[in-house]
Amino acid sequence: MKLWSRYHVPRTVEQAIELLTEYAGHAQIIAGGTDLLIDVQAGNHPPIEALIDITRINEIKQIQIIEDGADRYAEIGGAVTHSAIVARPEIRSYATSLVESCGVVGGPQVRNVATIGGNVVHALPAADGTLSLVALDASAEVATPDGRKTYPITELFAGPGKSIVESNRHLLTKFRFRLSNFGEGSAFQRMMRPQGVALPILGCAVWIRLDEARERFAAVNISIGPVTPTPQRAKQIEDSLIGELANSDSINRAAQLAKQTLKPRTSKYRATAEYRVEMVELLLRGSLETALVRARTGEAIPEGVDQL
């Protein structure tokens, strides 16, 4: 049985949207295909008349660093691969958690084709790159037949595996977030079954800013998954740290609070809820401690990924 009948390779975002509109919901975007083709082959996808391959659209394959006064922003196209993110020096140094999460997705073959846009649109609460984009407070631009719209990343998710980006009508064009400045740092840690190749048992991404004296937490973003049905920030834990002295005592208290309040579920393929709760404490403590060192020293070398 044919799984699709036509295959189009548009060169611009506008052409892709025109094609999706022509097929009136019966065409589907394909990027790396590492999620989509598995779903299609397993029969878990509605019939597809045409695939719209977005990997030749130059505009959405770029990583741009944009200066804006004292701040710098990264703009990462929706069709940028995990490998390209890991190789980019500014992302390694100033959005280190994203490199640490993209650098452990699958193996090199997967990372060379799998895109960050596909990771987010697939909308799984354990997706590695997604967790870091949430902690980095990214926004996402989505092209639709009515023009482009920008959303805070957490507004893209409608449920496990469900996105408001309808990939038979819309195209996620880029992500934007501020790169870390003096006194700021980020980190990502995850736990995986030794024989695992797909989703982790648990992942944790954090971003922090210290006050001017570099003594107290001034801002904290935490994203841990899978805990909630959609990727979200752990606001109660974040609030518990703000204004506190940045040291092992406050980090331990936050890790304890996470252990007491977060409610991950049991997955028959990955881990029990009880095990995940123990790991929440460990991963949150580890990633906060790493982010703190990075914020204090201004030096960040990604851990657990290939060095350049």
Ligand SMILES: Cc1cc2nc3c(=O)[nH]c(=O)nc-3n(C[C@H](O)[C@H](O)[C@H](O)COP(=O)(O)OP(=O)(O)OC[C@H]3O[C@@H](n4cnc5c(N)ncnc54)[C@H](O)[C@@H]3O)c2cc1C
């Ligand atoms: C062996 C293996 C190991 C893996 N390991 C991990 C892992 O460790 N961690 C992890 O998080 N994931 C993992 N994955 C999952 C997967 O690689 C990622 O989710 C990947 O980022 C998906 O991107 P893609 O380009 O392949 O998306 P595709 O499969 O091409 O697309 C996925 C979905 O998103 C839509 N889509 C894609 N791009 C866009 C866009 N720009 N705009 C609108 N819709 C779009 C598609 O229509 C489709 O519905 C693994 C997969 C495999 C096969």
